Amino acid sequence: MPTTIGSLRRLLLAPSLASVTFAGRGFPVTASPATERLEAVPQAVVCGFEWGIDARDQWEVERRLDLIDPEQRGFAYEGATMAFTILDAAGPGRGRRTRDLLDGPGKAHIFLAYIGIGFAMARLPRPLWKKVLPDLTGTPYHPVMSWLAVDGYGFDLAYFHPRRWVDEQRRPAPYPWQGAPGYFQRAADQGIGRALWFIHGGNPGQVGSAVRKFGLDRQADLWSGVGLAATFAGGCRAAGLTELRAEAGLHRAELAQGSVFAAKARWHAGHVPEHSALATEALTGLDVPAAADLADACAVQHGEDGLPAYELWRSALRARLAN
Template sequence: MLGAVPRAVGRALLTPSLADVRFAGRGFPGRDSPAARGLEAVPEAVICGFEWGMEARHLWEAEHRLETVDAALRGFAYEGATMAFTVRDALPAGRSDRTRELMLGPGRPHTFLAYIGIGFAMARLPRPLWKGVLPELADNPYHPTMSWLAVDGYGFDLAYFHTERWVDRKETARPYPWLGSPDYFPRAFDQGVGRALWFIQGARCDAVAEAVAGFPEERRADLWSGVGLAAVFAGGAAGDALSALLRSADAAGPHMAQGAVFAAKARVFSGFVPDHSEDAVRALTGMGAVEAARLADEHAVEPGRHGGVPAYEVWRAGIRAHFR
């Protein structure tokens, strides 16, 4: 078991300060937007979850703390705890099944965000350690297809904390053979960058559209998908502004709607759908969260590669086809 001293050292080295995740501290252009304070609560919940995950000697200790978080933010706290457990599992000494135990146990309702937490850990681990970060979840119907959300989380983390490189300079991710599909890795990465743009711009829809438009055209569809997911799950914009943003996406509108559907599915699966998620998914898809989650289920596919295409992308494409 990882001792108290290594846990404390790891927590000190890896945990961003609250000031570092707040928009003003990061110098984000959306730092003064009306939605900024509400959006900042998301990374703050992740930090709390990470600290609790690094401190916990037993799963029940982490669970007890995580379940005290407000239901709208609880998934983000589990995201942080999964990040912590993934880091601890990657270390050479001691046990290596904390992440699996969490995701099969109390973290199961937050499966989608837990995968993102794995991606946050990947941003802090050398690539040679990535091969062991994905736990075996045989009893989870979304595994391993939805594990591409870990790559999404990796992209979000780098865009959020290294904005100049990944957003301003618009560098592209180096491929990695996640689930045997290295060519898809940069696309899933960009989906996370799109989510980060929602936070960086403080949910100001005009600014988000302008930020996406600044990327090469071939990357914008995946960015729009990430924007749609963040707008529904994290909130921050009213329905009329989201409807206008959807029009800004133009031909990539189905990608944005697909991201919104995945966010609705994640919220419904967690057992709690906040009002802002319900309103946002209606604005972007014309359906409520439960109906959108049902649409996601209807297009689910078997794990693996389908004609060389990851099951995750086949799933996403099926949802997009609905909106065309």
């Protein structure tokens, strides 16, 4: 059951379902069954956030999340993680809601949960960011994959404020995430690339045109984000995926790298929808199990030369996929 304080938080912080639809955001999307599935993604995030910000206890949140269709469940975990992160960071000391969720059933959705932390960062003052990342020592992919939180931050900026971050192509100020402030803007661009996939409703030609309006130094990271979104969230048929690969041109390896990360996330969560399998094959030439194995084979645990392990991991994947 909701609490009075939780309901007030929900009213103040949660966007309405209508406001995150493509029409609500004013995005140039032609409705179709594929775009309806894509549009359900931010709505699932909102539901997860409302449950997390409003619930009396964690069991109630977890039970509600379990009722979500497996295809959308990870996105609902994004929203719940976002809510718990805000509650943990804004309160006194360091809360443990997020850690408990991700040490429990959220572990299967760790990749998207990090993105949810990034959504929270977009709503918290920067001095509180030092409190947003829970201690998940011993959990696979932590803290290397925590850069997905910065990806989530970039996505949120572009999705909710496209004029500033897409049309004007502004860059967020650096932040020493995982001790690598110089990489912060690149990771945010990966999230902006994911947002472009949603903003243009999975239309390959429009997405490609949007990416090419950015500076050349940003396009590789944007294409990686596009590949992740196209594979994990769907929204495009087989012919469109072929077109998307052509649109990426010299950045096909980046597009494929994002697709591999998405395939790994789906495989790790234990549910691979048909559209994710289709996109993985089209963008990487691999089936999902092979893509997940490749992701693990290229994993890097320690950074070097000022680059975080996350980027070295991505670089190793791109090198394998370009061959």
